[in-house]
Amino acid sequence: MIRAEGLCKSFRxxxxxxxxxxxxxxxxxxxxLDLDVPEGAVTGLLGLNGAGKSTTIxxxxxxxxxxxxxxxxxxxxxxxxxxxxxxLVNMIAGGERSLYLRLTARENLWYFxxxxxxxxxxLDDRIDELLELVDLRAAAxxxxxxxxxxxxxxxxxxxxLVNRPRYLFLDEPTLGLDVPVARRLRAVTRQLAREQGCGxxxxxxxxxxVEELCDHISVxxxxxxxxxxxxxQLKAGLVVERLxxxxxxxxxxxxxxxxxxxxxxxxxxETAPDERGxxxxxxxxxxxxxxxxxxxxxxGAHVLRAESVEPSLADLMLQLGGSS
Amino acid sequence: xxxxxxxxxxxxxxxxxxxxxxxxxxxxVVLEAVVPILHFAIAWYMFAPFDASEHVRVTxxxxxxxxxxxxxxxFLGFYVFQRLLWAAMERAYxxxxxxxxxxxxxxxxxxxxxxxxxxxxGMVRATWLYLAFLVGSAALGHGWRVAHPGAVIVALLxxxxxxxxxxxxxxxxxxxxxxxxAYVTLSQPPLSFLSGVRFPVHYLPGWLQAIAALLPLTxxxxxxxxxxxxxxxxxxxxxxxxxxxxxxxACFVLAAVVDRRAEAMTRRDGTAMxx
Numbered sequence: 228m229i230r231a232e233g234l235c236k237s238f239r240x241x242x243x244x245x246x247x248x249x250x251x252x253x254x255x256x257x258x259x260l261d262l263d264v265p266e267g268a269v270t271g272l273l274g275l276n277g278a279g280k281s282t283t284i285x286x287x288x289x290x291x292x293x294x295x296x297x298x299x300x301x302x303x304x305x306x307x308x309x310x311x312x313x314x315l316v317n318m319i320a321g322g323e324r325s326l327y328l329r330l331t332a333r334e335n336l337w338y339f340x341x342x343x344x345x346x347x348x349x350l351d352d353r354i355d356e357l358l359e360l361v362d363l364r365a366a367a368x369x370x371x372x373x374x375x376x377x378x379x380x381x382x383x384x385x386x387x388l389v390n391r392p393r394y395l396f397l398d399e400p401t402l403g404l405d406v407p408v409a410r411r412l413r414a415v416t417r418q419l420a421r422e423q424g425c426g427x428x429x430x431x432x433x434x435x436x437v438e439e440l441c442d443h444i445s446v447x448x449x450x451x452x453x454x455x456x457x458x459x460q461l462k463a464g465l466v467v468e469r470l471x472x473x474x475x476x477x478x479x480x481x482x483x484x485x486x487x488x489x490x491x492x493x494x495x496x497e498t499a500p501d502e503r504g505x506x507x508x509x510x511x512x513x514x515x516x517x518x519x520x521x522x523x524x525x526x527g528a529h530v531l532r533a534e535s536v537e538p539s540l541a542d543l544m545l546q547l548g549g550s551s
Numbered sequence: 552x553x554x555x556x557x558x559x560x561x562x563x564x565x566x567x568x569x570x571x572x573x574x575x576x577x578x579x580v581v582l583e584a585v586v587p588i589l590h591f592a593i594a595w596y597m598f599a600p601f602d603a604s605e606h607v608r609v610t611x612x613x614x615x616x617x618x619x620x621x622x623x624x625x626f627l628g629f630y631v632f633q634r635l636l637w638a639a640m641e642r643a644y645x646x647x648x649x650x651x652x653x654x655x656x657x658x659x660x661x662x663x664x665x666x667x668x669x670x671x672x673g674m675v676r677a678t679w680l681y682l683a684f685l686v687g688s689a690a691l692g693h694g695w696r697v698a699h700p701g702a703v704i705v706a707l708l709x710x711x712x713x714x715x716x717x718x719x720x721x722x723x724x725x726x727x728x729x730x731x732x733a734y735v736t737l738s739q740p741p742l743s744f745l746s747g748v749r750f751p752v753h754y755l756p757g758w759l760q761a762i763a764a765l766l767p768l769t770x771x772x773x774x775x776x777x778x779x780x781x782x783x784x785x786x787x788x789x790x791x792x793x794x795x796x797x798x799x800x801a802c803f804v805l806a807a808v809v810d811r812r813a814e815a816m817t818r819r820d821g822t823a824m825x826x
Contacts, residue, residue, distance in 0.1 A: 236821075285821070291819075313659040317657070327651065328649075329576070338567075338568045341563070341564035342660035344659070
């Protein structure tokens with residue numbers, strides 16, 4: 228279990244160089260954050276840019292020292308016992324950096340494996356296993372500079388797994404990846420958590436990815452956890468309008484007035500021409516799809532499509548954006 | 552895993568990685584093969600007008616030395632140390648810019664091993680430079696005056712071991728530094744001025760001599776010159792070699808201390824700034 232209690236971190240911008248370094252006013256990145264990350268599950272960290280997600284991950288991974296508060300990995304303090312924590316964790320970040328481009332995939336994995344104390348046949352076997360996992364075996368002897376973005380990201384995944392981490396930090400891991408590669412990464416992530424008991428912390432701007440993977444989600448805003456729960460719990464707690472869209476043939480006269488008179492007050496109704504007819508959008512505090520379809524049918528209009536749009540985690544992010 | 556094994560693994564991994572990164576390209580191999588010869592040629596033709604038979608009595612020293620060879624050894628030593636300075640800068644810049652500095656910090660790898668390995672990768676270049684000067688000068692007529700073939704090896708070690716220590720120290724200083732190029736620019740002139748590259752150190756004022764005594768290149772040249780130019784025996788340079796060992800050891804220790812403090816600062820200030 229990773230446990231963080233009251234973590235705080237501020238940064239001061241450096242404005243000078245060499246002998247005349249000046250520090251600007253401190254900027255709070257993480258402000259009294261509490262978090263639990265269990266083994267065998269995927270914990271999501273959601274938040275807008277600058278909310279403190281990456282800073283939190285770096286503190287848990289021993290890359291940053293908290294100003295105050297405490298964090299531990301399986302009971303080991305991330306500051307005091309950093310040397311014992313490091314073999315237990317690893318990190319995979321999105322983007323194409325963090326690899327040695329002039330080395331081959333195999334050489335990269337050999338190097339990082341050595342840094343984690345692997346050597347000889349055990350390291351060779353581990354490299355083969357990882358290359359197979361990320362489907363890079365055929366290109367293992369090619370220099371990484373010749374790789375596509377997706378191949379580099381797959382190699383990043385292999386690099387992050389080289390030490391069989393008990394806890395893995397995924398910071399925007401599918402950033403810029405095409406659909407098949409992102410899907411593969413998600414499958415690997417699920418497998419690591421469910422089958423190998425790895426505790427995973429995921430940050431992502433892809434809400435569908437977060438919903439699909441995360442067993443538990445913590446929402447960070449201005450360095451603090453503002454909400455947490457499963458994706459369903461978070462969505463259920465949202466105070467957002469439910470949206471109904473109905474596509475009808477033609478432009479039936481009087482239909483909108485009928486909807487206004489039949490539906491509860493406060494329902495906003497908008498129409499837009501569609502190549503197959505008219506698209507009617509209804510926004511209301513509650514779901515009015517059934518009642519609206521009944522009104523449309525009663526007026527004799529032909530319904531081509533009707534849908535009720537569920538609130539999503541994206542709405543949650545929009546709410547955070549609106550409040551900041 | 553024992554501390555020694557951890558150190559050796561990290562040093563080996565780093566040395567191999569750096570060597571692959573540098574020597575993995577055909578153009579680099581060609582350049583590395585040619586540049587030391589060019590360095591020698593520049594130094595040689597700069598000093599060729601001097602009469603090699605003329606010996607110069609160096610004030611404060613009991614020895615007389617052939618001026619061109621005195622300068623050639625000086626330039627050889629400077630180039631070796633300068634290359635390590637550049638190598639440390641390149642590595643620091645690459646790790647920071649390439650996003651791998653945080654991965655090194657994230658790993659449990661022995662930090663001192665990484666520093667030594669990074670510096671050790673430059674030893675192949677240093678040895679080739681040494682050979683280029685040694686063979687070039689002998690072939691062109693200014694023969695070295697060595698008492699024993701073994702003196703050539705001792706002179707090489709007198710350059711390489713302190714160079715490794717100096718390179719390790721530089722790696723420690725530069726790996727977590729901003730603006731590595733500024734540090735390198737600031738470091739080169741004092742290295743050349745204070746270490747006796749172009750003139751004997753004892754021409755300097757006393758306080759500058761005290762600073763010069765802290766630089767490993769000073770002692771490398773004080774040991775290598777007599778061995779290569781004056782046919783000195785090992786016992787003749789015993790004191791210089793002893794001091795060289797002490798200065799090198801101090802560089803290694805200082806490198807470990809500096810790197811530890813610099814990494815702690817990076818961890819505190821969040822200045823790796825990669826992801």
